[in-house]
Structures are given as C-alpha cells and as structure tokens.
Amino acid sequence: MSDTETLNKLRSVISRLARELNATATDEGLTPTQASVLGLIAFRGPLGLTELARLEGLNPTMVSRVIGRLTELGLIQRDPNPADLRAIQVEATDLGRELQQRIKLLRTEAIGKCLDQLPQESARTIIDALPALEELALALRSTHS
Template identity: 35%
Template structure:
C-alpha cells in the first residue's frame, strides 16, 4: 500500500490531478440531471436508497454524511414531491423507514440513462489505449469512493 503522506513532487502532482479531474467530471455529470428542481443532495439520497434499499433517516444521514436534522428536512422535501414514502419501522415504532417511490425509481433510471449517454459520447473521443486505461481505473475509483 503506497504511503503518500510524505509524497514526493510526483505523488503530490498525481493526487492533485486526480482530485481536480474527479471534481470537474463530477460537476459536469451533475449538470446532466433529469429534474432540475431536485438539489444534488436530494438526488444523492435517492441514489443511496436505490443502491442500499430502504433506510431510516438516521441511517441515511450517516451514509450521506449529513446531520440527522438536515436529513429529516431532505426526506420531508422528497416526500412532499412524491419521491419517497415513510412507513413505520418494523421493530421500532418510534422510527420511520424511508423508501423510494416508483416515480423516484423511474426518474433515477432516466437520469442514469442520460448521464451514461453523455459520458459515452465523451468516451467516444478517447483513443483505444485511453479507454482501456479508464476501464481498468473504474474499479479502483469505485474502491476510493467507498472508503
């Protein structure tokens, strides 16, 4: 495992380039939204629900790295928009479980389709070697995203 804490100029430059590229690409992907009325945080919560399944607001707050009161507000906004439903927790009636609605799932699918098409168009401008390197890097980037 590389130790970059005392990184030389080359390592520092590589980390800086990676951070910058990932942030710029992420911002550009966020602009490919289906529903402009949703904030990036609201979209992220819906994505987390789609990926991980139903969750309590507290679990969502931990996964999204926000404070529980903020998640309560986000969930209320999503519920008002018809994108999530709240149901009693099966074991703790004091809590609620948040689940995406069919409308949210359809919107996420369309969003994924649009973003994938946009990214595929960009990838079409790469050389075969660049595309191979990017395919090989995808699992590593996913690992970093999950750490």
C-alpha cells in the same frame, strides 16, 4: 505511493467528474444532494434517517429537508420502522425509482458520449483503469466506515 501534486490532481479530477455527473440531476429538477439521497434510497431499500445521514455524510437537519422535499415530490414515502415504531424509514416510490433510473441513464449516456469524443487510446486507458478505480473507491469507503 504518489507525490502530493499527483494526488491533488486525482482528487480534483474525481471532484470535477462528480460535479459534472451531478449536473444531470438538475436537468430532472433535483439538486445533486436530493438526487444522491434518492439514489441511495432506491438502491438500498428502506432506510432509517440516522443510517441515511451516516451513509450520505449529512447532518440530521439537511436529511430532514431533503426527505421532506423528496416526499413532497412523491419520490419517496415515509413509513414507521417495524423495528422501532417511534422512528421512520424511507423508501422510493415507483415514481422515485423511475426518476432514479432516468438519472442513471442520462449519466451513463453522458459518459458514453464523452468517451466517444476522446482519442481511442485515452478512452481505452480510462476503461482499463476501472478495476483500479473500483479498488480506490472501496478503500476510500473503508476509511470512512
């Protein structure tokens, strides 16, 4: 489809965008990984730790650390998994959902401010590319499922 140099540029831009957006979570006292895990838990509802590790691409030790910290902060709660009482599932608390909404709002505002600073044609090109970028995200997801 495209040459390697173009694909590397696309990957690099996506990575830089993700890093910049992740920085908004540090303003709220969370690491990017903690914010990502909280976001997934708040969005998907109660999740088992194995599923959470798979969805986030984290090893069980890292998931355990992140869950421990988010629990300490009162952002998530651990409950017995009704399907397997030996296992636990985690879900966001009201405080966790509020923080996740604040992080989403900060990220949305940051993107809006940046788009406003770009030349109008560049901003329109980015907006017009959204359907294709959504397709790319779905295609990437399906290669990892």
